[in-house]
Amino acid sequence: MVDLILTFLKIGAFTFGGGMVMIPFIEQDAVRTFGWLTQREFVDAIAMGQITPGPIVISSVFIGYKVAGLLGAVLAMGAISLPTFFYSIAAAHQLHRLKTNLRVRAFLRGVGPAVVGMILAAGVIIAKASLVDVWTGLLALACLIAIVRFKADTSLVILAAGVVGLFLW
Amino acid sequence: MDVSTKSGRAAPVGLLQLAGVLLKVGATGFGGAMPMLALIHTEYLEKRRWVSQEEFDEAVMVGQIMPGPIAVDAVTHMGYRLRGWPGAIVSWFAFILPSFLLMLALTLIYMRYGGVPQFVGLFKGLGAGVVAVIAAAAWRMGRPHLKDLRTACLMVGALLALLLLQANVVLLVILAGLAGLLLFRKPSDFPPGQKQGGPSPMKGSGR
Numbered sequence: 001m002v003d004l005i006l007t008f009l010k011i012g013a014f015t016f017g018g019g020m021v022m023i024p025f026i027e028q029d030a031v032r033t034f035g036w037l038t039q040r041e042f043v044d045a046i047a048m049g050q051i052t053p054g055p056i057v058i059s060s061v062f063i064g065y066k067v068a069g070l071l072g073a074v075l076a077m078g079a080i081s082l083p084t085f086f087y088s089i090a091a092a093h094q095l096h097r098l099k100t101n102l103r104v105r106a107f108l109r110g111v112g113p114a115v116v117g118m119i120l121a122a123g124v125i126i127a128k129a130s131l132v133d134v135w136t137g138l139l140a141l142a143c144l145i146a147i148v149r150f151k152a153d154t155s156l157v158i159l160a161a162g163v164v165g166l167f168l169w
Numbered sequence: 170m171d172v173s174t175k176s177g178r179a180a181p182v183g184l185l186q187l188a189g190v191l192l193k194v195g196a197t198g199f200g201g202a203m204p205m206l207a208l209i210h211t212e213y214l215e216k217r218r219w220v221s222q223e224e225f226d227e228a229v230m231v232g233q234i235m236p237g238p239i240a241v242d243a244v245t246h247m248g249y250r251l252r253g254w255p256g257a258i259v260s261w262f263a264f265i266l267p268s269f270l271l272m273l274a275l276t277l278i279y280m281r282y283g284g285v286p287q288f289v290g291l292f293k294g295l296g297a298g299v300v301a302v303i304a305a306a307a308w309r310m311g312r313p314h315l316k317d318l319r320t321a322c323l324m325v326g327a328l329l330a331l332l333l334l335q336a337n338v339v340l341l342v343i344l345a346g347l348a349g350l351l352l353f354r355k356p357s358d359f360p361p362g363q364k365q366g367g368p369s370p371m372k373g374s375g376r
Contacts, residue, residue: 047295054268055238084237110349117327130296143301158298165294
């Protein structure tokens with residue numbers, strides 16, 4: 001339980017760049033280090049987080065619940081969102097400095113691309129677990145084209161992929 | 170009470186109103202931070218004039234700079250500026266609550282029926298969809314970084330470090346930030362609009 005809270009506080013505190021960045025963090029800690037859930041469950045949790053409204057972090061509810069039931073779900077969600085809360089308030093007091101400080105911007109300019117690399121790495125790991133044959137590969141490709149080329153809504157695309165899967169397998 | 174002209178704004182935003190709007194956005198905002206921010210823009214700015222365009226842009230910037238989900242950052246930040254600590258707490262809580270409850274319901278269903286053979290196909294399909302969403306996000310976020318050799322190297326470096334060396338993610342973030350401090354020293358290293366585009370692109374520094 002303490003591990004759960006500390007891990008999610010840490011993830012909340014270091015995920016520069018938005019919700020997607022949490023995926024490599026959660027993968028490393030929750031799946032590999034602590035083994036709270038399998039790779040399979042991890043992908044399902046992300047999928048469910050995507051088809052529900054709200055931020056992607058919501059997937060942590062699943063992990064929290066699996067580790068420690070309802071209390072775990074509340075604690076995981078609270079812990080991952082708490083740093084955000086204080087950061088946003090601190091930012092209100094430092095707004096001008098944040099806007100103009102070159103060192104802050106240089107730091108973030110370094111973090112930005114690294115975080116994309118990390119998301120890609122998590123994507124590769126998840127792809128290895130999820131794309132098990134030609135058909136799943138083609139389905140993923142079709143989804144990618146729908147999102148990038150035709151600007152389709154991501155939650156709809158995931159849902160559609162699920163329905164296709166339901167009929168195909 | 171006559172409080173209508175504090176800093177030229179109408180009466181302060183009611184906490185219940187704030188909660189109501191965010192419960193709605195939290196329950197209907199599909200598809201990640203940017204679509205949600207577009208909804209919030211409609212509610213806060215176009216319908217109610219709670220914040221100015223500049224304040225909204227600043228909130229989006231805070232969301233992008235600060236760790237954590239962008240929309241949660243932005244909403245809490247605006248809540249704080251509108252109504253202080255109570256505004257921040259109400260905003261943060263009301264925004265997260267609907268998706269928390271929905272996710273909890275899905276989790277319970279999954280725990281109960283996730284192993285049912287009929288649903289194997291469903292989750293196989295969902296998994297393929299997740300891979301596509303992650304790839305699309307990486308493409309959208311990564312494209313601007315490909316233009317500069319330094320950022321492109323940082324991107325590939327982080328990818329390989331995580332994939333081949335299983336490097337620690339927190340350590341990687343800190344190292345990349347330090348590398349940024351070393352690599353980007355001139356103002357020309359910061360092209361305008363380097364941030365990922367939001368529903369309202371940042372304008373030049375206001376003051």
